[in-house]
Amino acid sequence: MVSIHRTDISMTGNLMRSNSQCIIVIKELTKDYYNIRAVDHISFCIRKGEIFGFLGPNGAGKTTTVRMLVGLTRITFGEAFICGYDVVRDYRRVRELIGVVPDASNMYSDLTCMENLIFSAKMYRIPRNKRRNKAEELLKFFGLWKYRNTKFKYLSKGLKRRLTIAASLVHDPKVLFLDEPTTGLDVMGRRALWKKLLILRDNGITIFLTTHNVHEAFQLSDRVAIINKGKIVAIGSPSELQRKFSVREVLEISFYPNDIGPSDLYNFVDGAIRVNRKNDHLEIILQDEIRVLKGLLEFAKKTNHSITMIRLRGADAEDLFIRIIGEENA
Amino acid sequence: MKPGTISWGLLFPIAFTLAFMVRRGGLTPWLAPGMVSLSIFFGSTSMSAMSIVFERRIGSFERLLLYPASYTCVALGKTLSSFFMGILSSLPVLALIFIILKNSIVINPVLLVIALITTTFLSSSFGVLMSFLVKDPSQVMVVFNLIRFPMMFLSDILIPASSMPQALIPIMLLQPLTYITELLRYSITSYYDLVPPTISLIVTIVSSLILIITTGYIIEKQRP
Numbered sequence: 001m002v003s004i005h006r007t008d009i010s011m012t013g014n015l016m017r018s019n020s021q022c023i024i025v026i027k028e029l030t031k032d033y034y035n036i037r038a039v040d041h042i043s044f045c046i047r048k049g050e051i052f053g054f055l056g057p058n059g060a061g062k063t064t065t066v067r068m069l070v071g072l073t074r075i076t077f078g079e080a081f082i083c084g085y086d087v088v089r090d091y092r093r094v095r096e097l098i099g100v101v102p103d104a105s106n107m108y109s110d111l112t113c114m115e116n117l118i119f120s121a122k123m124y125r126i127p128r129n130k131r132r133n134k135a136e137e138l139l140k141f142f143g144l145w146k147y148r149n150t151k152f153k154y155l156s157k158g159l160k161r162r163l164t165i166a167a168s169l170v171h172d173p174k175v176l177f178l179d180e181p182t183t184g185l186d187v188m189g190r191r192a193l194w195k196k197l198l199i200l201r202d203n204g205i206t207i208f209l210t211t212h213n214v215h216e217a218f219q220l221s222d223r224v225a226i227i228n229k230g231k232i233v234a235i236g237s238p239s240e241l242q243r244k245f246s247v248r249e250v251l252e253i254s255f256y257p258n259d260i261g262p263s264d265l266y267n268f269v270d271g272a273i274r275v276n277r278k279n280d281h282l283e284i285i286l287q288d289e290i291r292v293l294k295g296l297l298e299f300a301k302k303t304n305h306s307i308t309m310i311r312l313r314g315a316d317a318e319d320l321f322i323r324i325i326g327e328e329n330a
Numbered sequence: 331m332k333p334g335t336i337s338w339g340l341l342f343p344i345a346f347t348l349a350f351m352v353r354r355g356g357l358t359p360w361l362a363p364g365m366v367s368l369s370i371f372f373g374s375t376s377m378s379a380m381s382i383v384f385e386r387r388i389g390s391f392e393r394l395l396l397y398p399a400s401y402t403c404v405a406l407g408k409t410l411s412s413f414f415m416g417i418l419s420s421l422p423v424l425a426l427i428f429i430i431l432k433n434s435i436v437i438n439p440v441l442l443v444i445a446l447i448t449t450t451f452l453s454s455s456f457g458v459l460m461s462f463l464v465k466d467p468s469q470v471m472v473v474f475n476l477i478r479f480p481m482m483f484l485s486d487i488l489i490p491a492s493s494m495p496q497a498l499i500p501i502m503l504l505q506p507l508t509y510i511t512e513l514l515r516y517s518i519t520s521y522y523d524l525v526p527p528t529i530s531l532i533v534t535i536v537s538s539l540i541l542i543i544t545t546g547y548i549i550e551k552q553r554p
Contacts, residue, residue: 033554067554070396071395071396072392072395072396072553073553073554074553074554092398092399092400093398095396095397095398096398100396102392102393104389106388106389106390106392106393107390107393108390109388109390120397123394123397123398123399124397124398125398
């Protein structure tokens with residue numbers, strides 16, 4: 001098996017030196033929980049007005065990074081700036097400039113949608129005469145107008161998510177942090193939310209989007225950083241990443257009898273990046289297709305299995321992600 | 331309002347006061363201010379206990395930390411919400427006292443208002459601080475009562491300082507409920523047991539400020 005671990009932060013360094021449009025600058029940010037390093041000296045910058053996807057498997061350090069940036073978690077080492085303000089020293093100023101949507105919707109359950117937004121507006125010191133208008137505008141934008149008098153606790157998961165995002169926009173922030181915003185939403189809810197995020201981006205809001213959904217990150221983001229075990233392993237636009245870490249093809253194969261697992265093939269397919277089981281067949285992410293095909297034929301002959309289906313297809317974003325983060329996390 | 335707040339913050343002080351009313355000897359002018367301080371103390375601390383510990387558990391407290399306010403300001407805001415509950419729970423007890431003892435107490439109305447405000451504020455800030463030391467909502471009342479009941483018996487709510495063993499006097503003077511009770515006692519009966527009202531007032535105000543600043547510091551340091 002070939003496992004690829006590439007650290008590609010050179011782009012980050014160049015960007016930080018060359019681009020004065022950075023709205024978020026992160027330098028050597030590190031977080032230790034006792035003796036566990038959750039985030040390990042990460043550095044990158046986020047440009048004004050972009051959707052920045054922060055992608056990684058569970059436990060990679062995505063949420064910890066966001067929590068450090070917004071001041072909910074203390075920074076062990078390093079520094080970060082939002083709109084030029086130090087997130088530790090100038091935390092109150094930073095909070096005026098950012099909106100945060102945590103991974104769980106955490107509005108006040110006994111307040112209605114309207115009351116929750118007005119309360120948020122109050123907390124951001126929005127003048128009394130503007131609070132209601134702003135709340136109405138956001139309720140309409142997020143399709144919550146007919147729920148304006150419904151208590152938060154009675155909303156569906158998708159509506160709760162929308163209200164939480166609306167509340168984080170009540171003060172017109174420059175940067176919006178979204179931590180796994182579509183987790184638990186159905187396809188329709190997810191698509192609707194994506195649409196809203198693109199509109200917000202077009203209105204000039206910079207969006208920092210953490211997700212473990214590869215398709216979400218690649219479809220929505222102008223640039224994507226991939227974090228694994230607390231380290232940035234790749235950063236760039238989706239097309240840059242696809243070029244840089246190009247995965248040519250994926251081989252789908254099934255055997256008869258259908259009792260083969262990925263581990264059975266390990267000794268035969270050393271030209272593969274990874275073997276996965278997917279429903280009734282195996283999926284092999286290829287690096288050297290000739291070696292893989294030879295290996296599979298040898299395997300079938302030795303174990304007396306017949307190949308019932310074999311198909312080649314192009315690699316998708318998920319295959320790319322698996323290739324970048326490496327074997328042990330996939 | 332959570333059930334714990336209603337039972338411990340509202341019903342318990344009223345039940346306690348009623349229990350003293352029906353016993354032989356009834357509710358005396360000396361005992362009455364203690365019942366007010368008990369209602370303030372249990373009302374405000376129950377409110378902070380339930381609201382803060384629950385909010386921290388469900389994540390809405392973190393939302394509060396994301397607003398552009400200092401940690402001390404967050405502590406002050408939480409103290410104010412408990413303050414209103416403390417005042418609310420003291421009103422039925424005060425009403426009972428006025429009805430029953432109207433001929434045997436000498437109320438200083440201005441001092442009573444000042445005492446109610448300052449003592450409720452101290453009691454609330456104490457409850458808010460305590461709330462950051464408990465994480466599990468199911469245990470919050472157990473932990474709070476483990477602290478509140480000894481405090482109740484080690485103040486002069488039920489037992490006059492003159493009847494207390496001398497060894498316990500320094501402990502009485504170290505805890506806020508003594509000053510709360512003494513200040514209320516003077517404002518309702520023009521009599522104090524242990525601490526002069528000026529001292530009680532100063533201690534009450536200074537302690538409140540110290541507790542709020544300490545809570546702000548704890549909120550900041552408790553971030554992971």
